[in-house]
Amino acid sequence: MxxxxxxxxxxxxxxxxxxxxxxxxxxxxxxxxxxxxxxxxxxxxxxxxxxxxxxxxxxxxxxxxxxxxxxxxxxxxxxxxxxxxxxxxxxxxxxxxxxxxxxxxxxxxxxxxxxxxxxxxRHSSRQPFTNRDIPETVLGELIEAARQEEVVLSPLEEDGVLRVLRVTAEAERRTAADLARQAETRSWLRLEAPASDGIPAAALGPQDRDARVPMRDFTAGRPDAPAAAPRHFEPLPQLCLLITQTDQPADWLRTGQALEHVWLLATVHGLRASVLHQAVEWPETRWRLRDPEDPPHHVQLMLRLGYGPPGPATPRRPIEEILDLTDYHDNVGYGESSA
The missing domain is CATH 3.40.109.10 (NADH Oxidase)
Known part of the structure; x- marks a missing residue:
């Protein structure tokens, strides 16, 4: 029924x-x-x-x-x-x-x-994580969660981690030198409350004192942005690539479902996460994220996982802005939720 x-x-x-x-x-x-x-x-x-x-x-x-x-x-x-x-x-x-x-x-x-x-x-945590290893059983659950969404989650070994960190650092430098991209990033900063979207000051996070983990600089040279003191990040972060075989809009939507499935499950297991997005924003560096010894595939996203402090909550748009009830009329929908 x-x-x-x-x-x-x-x-x-x-x-x-x-x-x-x-x-x-x-x-x-x-x-x-x-x-x-x-x-x-x-x-x-x-x-x-x-x-x-x-x-x-x-x-x-x-x-x-x-x-x-x-x-x-x-x-x-x-x-x-x-x-x-x-x-x-x-x-x-x-x-x-x-x-x-x-x-x-x-x-x-x-x-x-x-x-x-x-x-x-679930929040993005741009803080340093501890050196505690993620159990293989937990990684296996996360891999299966992505597989259920028709996406491959590929945890990287040390050589892969070092390779993609180099590529990501290059992409971050290219972004920092691009005035148009810097201006676009600055346009999403929300340094004064209240806000309903964008990146608040509390979510910016520090830079890696040892320059190993290239965290995005959301301040984009804005002089009034608060500058967190650099901190030591984990020596070898646990990075995972989200991979699809083709690169069409449906693949991107499946990647988003896989990302959230993995992230929610990771949160249940007490893990924190953040996305290193810089390299996928440039075609050249995005292509170089893939392992050259593997068959052709498309890296959609890179996720950094680990144990550490939770990230702060970021602002959310009010329901009235995202839910269109224009055609929801008559007597439909005025009961109580069964949640």
């Missing part, structure tokens, strides 16, 4: 979950709208919130929206519903990136029931 139309409270729960997803520069480039029967959700990319210079093809925008789609799936499980996902469902509307059907009841153990609490606890 089909589930009834989503109530207003349920729609807000789903929107809150989606809105907590990670995004490049915390740009939050998504919009949500209930399907006409209110038994599903349409997910749009918002081109007005694109990071156009660093992401001219919209790949990072798709990854960000894919992460929001995964949170919607987890939120659906919280509501006792099964989520069916259709990526890029309407070729005539390139901004409609996913349609989530929510008209079927969930199985006995709803999808992502153990991940839902991590949605609010």
């Amino acid at each position: 089909a589930e009834p139309a989503l109530t207003l409270d349920q729609l807000k729960l789903l929107a809150t979950a989606a809105g907590a997803a990670p995004s490049v520069h915390n740009s939050q480039p998504w919009r949500l709208r209930p399907t006409p029967d209110a038994r599903g959700m349409l997910v749009f990319g918002d081109p007005e919130r694109a990071v156009a210079i660093a992401d001219p093809m919209g790949r990072a925008l798709h990854v960000s929206v894919g992460a929001a789609v995964f949170n919607l799936r987890v939120g659906a499980g919280r509501l006792g519903r099964a989520a069916s996902v259709s990526l890029l469902p309407d070729p005539a509307d390139p901004h409609l990136l996913a349609e989530i059907g929510l008209d079927e009841p969930a199985a006995r153990h709803p999808f992502g029931h153990h991940l839902y609490p991590a949605i609010r606890n």
Whole structure:
């Protein structure tokens, strides 16, 4: 038997979950709208919130929206519903990136029931991590989480870590020398509260005193930005690449779902994470992230994992900005949430 139309409270729960997803520069480039029967959700990319210079093809925008789609799936499980996902469902509307059907009841153990609490606890941590190794069993779970989203999570060994750190450092230097990219980065800084998007001062993080781990400099030379004292980072960070075999918009959306699946599961295990995004923003350095001895593939993202302090919460857009209820009318959706 089909589930009834989503109530207003349920729609807000789903929107809150989606809105907590990670995004490049915390740009939050998504919009949500209930399907006409209110038994599903349409997910749009918002081109007005694109990071156009660093992401001219919209790949990072798709990854960000894919992460929001995964949170919607987890939120659906919280509501006792099964989520069916259709990526890029309407070729005539390139901004409609996913349609989530929510008209079927969930199985006995709803999808992502153990991940839902991590949605609010998952934050980027740009702080140094400890030297504690991640257990192989945990890495295996993270690899399987990405595989379920049709993406490969590849933990790097020492030689791979050193290689991609060199490439990332080169990309960071290129970005620092590009005035247009510097200006774009500065435009997402939010040094004065309150804010609903972007990077607040508390989330900037320090630089590595030993220059091993090339953390992004979000201040971009802005003189009024607070400068954290450099600190010693872990000597050999645990880096993982998210890899797809092809490089199409659907791959980018799957990468976003894999990223959030891995990140939420890592949070459940007490791990912290941050994304080293610099190298994938330049075609030349992105290509050099891959292992030259492996068959051709496409590196979509690099994730740094470890044990350490949690990152601070970053601002989130209000539900009213991301959830379009224009066509949600009559008496549909005014009951209580079943969450």
